[in-house]
Amino acid sequence: MTGDRVLAPQPPADGSKPKGPASYFPSIESTYGRPVQEWLDLAADRLDDESHMAVVAWLKSEHGLGHGHANAIVAYVKAARA
Template sequence: MLADKSEKVQGPASYFPSIEKKYGQPIAHWIALVEATLPLRHMELVQMLKTEYQMGHGHANAIVAYVLAQKKT
């Protein structure tokens, strides 16, 4: 069944438009950065994004959560 276009994106991906706007890079860029630093743990990855790229905690956490969830499937 196809998703209704009026349905809101939920979960970590709901942050993606604001992350792209605020940090000027596509989400694929941030996902690739996180994937390149695996197998660091969740909070180590969040801290890396915050420290090295001055990303806010919520945005960093959303990207890391998304990447790690994709690795589990």
């Protein structure tokens, strides 16, 4: 991996639901059977050389993610790096 690693968020300590792109992460894990950290690592690596939408399209075509889930992963990585 060449880019900066973005770590998956911890659940809010107060028991509230995550906000923004992270709100999709429990569903992503249950739907695709892989930890969110794996998806974040894949997206972070691709974002070194590709645009947001190119990475979204890749996650959809190569890994079968839905558009909302793929977009949430990419958006989270980009926001964490900003």
